Amino acid sequence: MMSVLNILIIDTLAFALPLFIMAIGGIYSERSGVTNLAIEGLQGFGAFSGSFVAVLVAKKFMLFAPGSQVPMYIALLFAFIGGMLFAAIHSVLCVKFKANQVISGVVINILATALTGFLTSQLNESVFGKPSSQFKLDPSIRLTVPGLSQIPVVGSFFTNLYPFEIIIVVVALAAWYVLYKTPFGMHLRACGDNPHAVDAAGVDVGRVRFLAVMLSGGLSGLGGICFAYSLSVQFSPSIYMGYGYLAIAALIFGNWQILPTLGSCLIFGFARAAGYNLPLIYEMPVAFKDLFMILPYVVTLLLLVFFSKTNRAPRALGEIYDKGKR
Numbered sequence: 001m002m003s004v005l006n007i008l009i010i011d012t013l014a015f016a017l018p019l020f021i022m023a024i025g026g027i028y029s030e031r032s033g034v035t036n037l038a039i040e041g042l043q044g045f046g047a048f049s050g051s052f053v054a055v056l057v058a059k060k061f062m063l064f065a066p067g068s069q070v071p072m073y074i075a076l077l078f079a080f081i082g083g084m085l086f087a088a089i090h091s092v093l094c095v096k097f098k099a100n101q102v103i104s105g106v107v108i109n110i111l112a113t114a115l116t117g118f119l120t121s122q123l124n125e126s127v128f129g130k131p132s133s134q135f136k137l138d139p140s141i142r143l144t145v146p147g148l149s150q151i152p153v154v155g156s157f158f159t160n161l162y163p164f165e166i167i168i169v170v171v172a173l174a175a176w177y178v179l180y181k182t183p184f185g186m187h188l189r190a191c192g193d194n195p196h197a198v199d200a201a202g203v204d205v206g207r208v209r210f211l212a213v214m215l216s217g218g219l220s221g222l223g224g225i226c227f228a229y230s231l232s233v234q235f236s237p238s239i240y241m242g243y244g245y246l247a248i249a250a251l252i253f254g255n256w257q258i259l260p261t262l263g264s265c266l267i268f269g270f271a272r273a274a275g276y277n278l279p280l281i282y283e284m285p286v287a288f289k290d291l292f293m294i295l296p297y298v299v300t301l302l303l304l305v306f307f308s309k310t311n312r313a314p315r316a317l318g319e320i321y322d323k324g325k326r
Contacts, residue, residue, distance in 0.1 A: 004281055008273045009156035016262075016269025017168045018226035022247035023254070023261045024175050025083075025219030031179070031256055032212035033192040035318040037105030038090050039220045040244025041112030042083045046221015047228045048116040049082025050075035051135040051235035052123060058138060060128060069163065072140055075225050076164060083221020084214045086112065091213040095206050098320045109244070117237050134236035140164070140229045164226045171222065176258050188212050192314030195321045205321050220244065242297075249300045255311055264303070271295040 022043055029036035054075035057063045064070050090108055093099040117133065124132040143166075145158035179185040187208050190198045195205045227243060228235050246268055254261025275292035278284070284292075 004277070005153065006156040006159070007277055007281070008270065009153075010160050011273035011277060012266060012269040013157065013165060014162060014230045014269075015272050016265040017165050018223040018230070019243060019247050019250060019268060020223075020262055020265040021168045021172060021175075021226075022220045022223035022244065023251040023265060024172060024258060025216035025223070026248055026251045027254075027256055027258060027261065028175070028179065028188065028212045028219070029216035030251070030317055031192045031314055032188045032209045033195060033314060033316040033319060033321065034090075034094050034209050034213050035101040035105065036090065036213065036216055037102060037248065038087070038108040038112075038244075039216070039247050040240060040242070041105075041109035042087055042090075042217045042220035043224030043227070043244050043247075044116055044240050045086040045112045045224075046079040046083030046217070047224035047235050047239050048120065048135075049085075049221065050077075050079030050225035051137060051228055052120075053078040054137055055135045056127070067138065069141055071138065072163070072229060075137070075229075076167065076222060079221040079225035080218040081221075083224065084218040087214050087217020087220070090217070091210045094213070094320075095210045101318055101320075113237065113240050116235075120235065134234045136234045137229060139233050162226070162230055164229065168222070168226065171219070172258070172262075175219070179258065184208070184211075189314075191321075192316055195316050195319075199321075199323060205323075209321070220247075223247070246296060246300065249303070252311055252313075253303050253307055256314060267299060267303075268296045271299045 022039055025042070026036050026039050054071040057074060058068070058071040086108070089111075090104055093104040094101045120135060121131070121133050124130055124135070140162050142160040143163060144160060148158040149155040151158075179188065187198055187203050191205050191208050191212075198208070199205050223243075224239060228239055232238060247265075250264035250268060251261050253264040272293075272295065275295035276289075279289040279292050
């Protein structure tokens, strides 16, 4: 029988890691100078793309045996691709046509909600022959590391892991390396602070920003499909629960740096795990459960009050780059 602390740690990781990879996507975009409020819509469209392909190969074409985990890995790939493609809209609007970045992000969120809802209903009816507003996914397996899982408290970090949690850790390490240890990452960070210096060095600022936003979309889509598997085992309009905005809050509190952002995501994840599990464990009335579920957002407000003054955003964040302006 697991202790309350063990349960909270397991659920914290299951929520915090998808949120973290979405926040890294936001860091990539905003460190390049492009404000990205579209993370909510990007994670939703990525989850839609991955869920549709997973259901298509598993239930329409029946390419894999029941219970196979291969469709989940295919879903992760296509969620990344779907998020990137949808992020191209934000890239084109903000980089090519120099549109207002805040308005573009809000419009993309609205578009994603409406478009994925419409497409889900239409595809279920035309492809699968069953009118429905959701794609039902096969449950993911959970992994436990022998030996390490037996360590008191620490063992919870190696117990009942979703496979995507391991994938997220690997992708996050790769994203950290690219951002801080490669020429592309150096150019990306410079674009968010001094794009004219980057241009003077012969680097195409527009190209770097375009790719950064595309990567942001891919990482957001990856986080979205992970939430689909861990929170509801389906894609439906309920995927738009404000987690994209939580990811934005996390990267702001993390000062647009990857490792501090991980700490923010863990705080939010623990708040959500506590809000979800404590009323169940202590058999509180349903009304208390609904009340406790606002914990992550209360934590967000508190962090905003106490730490917002120390935040240092990229100097050129949100500024439309004009090559002729000095």
